[in-house]
Amino acid sequence: MNIRAHRARVYGAVGTVLLIAAVAVLIVAWRAQRHAPRPPATAAIPAQVIPSTPSSAAPTRLPVHSSRPAKPVIRGPLLPRSTPVRISIPAIGVTSTVQQLGLAADGTVQVPPLGRDSHTGWYKYSPTPGQLGPSIVLGHIDSAKYGPGVFYRLGDLRQHDRVAVTRADRTVAVFEIERVVEYPKKHFPTLQVYGNLDHAGLRLITCGGKFDPSVKSYEDNIVAYASLVSSRRA
């Protein structure tokens, strides 16, 4: 057995070991690729979670020729004002504290800090969860540094999933998802998401779609619409 044959065998063995290592590493890397779920078109079809007609206690519609503007009618339960402290969405494994968010300089809602612990934030100029109107809660889908954020799986929410918001007054406001929709940021339907309601609503918002690295921004937003269905003591 000459030295060359021995060397060839060593090269072959080294090559095999390297090949196995390469395949193993590539499998690990491939399995680490994670992409946030995006809501399908069927998730955008609204489900009715509160009665479509106002409760009997609400005033009947005033005749058209009344001299006063028509009184607003209200559907579903309402709660007095109290700030949110915790949110829990079992369907997508979310339990998080709720921070308070103001407005950013560009007029959009401030977002929670991009930290290792990703929290949700309630927009403090919106109604509190359970009050009449759209209560806005934001969460990150991910952060460049720390990976998936608190609302990473928001796109997995479906009609009739429950959201429980614990408030400072020790009541838990229970919401039910009506629909989950993905919008291009350029055509964000401001009035639909932030506009007035005839019930206590909740909007959970995060980012989605493609990420545009040149402007460090996702191209879409995912919005989950929910209505208050009940409340209980914490």
Next chain:
Amino acid sequence: MKKSLRWAVPVAALGLAGLGIGLPGTASAASTTSYQANLQAINHVTGSGDFMLKLNGSQATVTEHVSGLADKFGGNAYPHVQHIHIDGKGQCPTTSADTNGDGVVSTTEGAPSYGGIGTTLSTSGDTSPAAGTTLTVAPSGATFTYSRSFTLDSKTMAALKAGTAVIVVHGLDPATLSKKAQGEKSDLVPALPLAATSPALCGVVTASQMTSVPGGAPQTGGGSTSGIQDESVLLLGGGLLIAAGGAFAARRRTARQN
């Protein structure tokens, strides 16, 4: 740096962040009020729209989206004059307001519901009632986005606060009108046909349930899970693959020399 000072910097930074000073660009929302209106079709129109107004003192910032209106008028983009109407009942008219029975609620017929012009939502210049039928400063086309900041007069401001302000966007496609109405002249500008000045969209302005309505899409993502992740691991895998290839090539060379 002294040991004691080493801690002072992060502690001070935390203190600043806690006061809100460290946060990027926080805007005050305390002094603004927001109003909104859903613009709904009247007079057989199929369009719709939304209207938002932010009021800071007497400074109004309007953002409005309209779609599905008449597109062309004599080959040009159809001008849609639009106003904040005030001092009516704070309502949009129903078909029962069509007193002359021509199938069209004209601007005059609708007036008992929404009142007269308080502010003209023009694209430039005058925003007073005087500019109410100036077609050259009206937004135009089937679909438009209107945004403008201007000083709101005290009467319109009072109507906003009283809940009696109504947005009316005018201008109908003549083809959708009855034969009789197609032959009629405008009740406002006799030189124009009735279709040109009749209301197309209407919406009662209400105070927002939010103290301040945010501008639009929030930035809720950093992007780590969007594209290719763990590039370093992928590179390592690729490197190992190349090294393995090199080893096999070396083996073949050695074997051939044999």
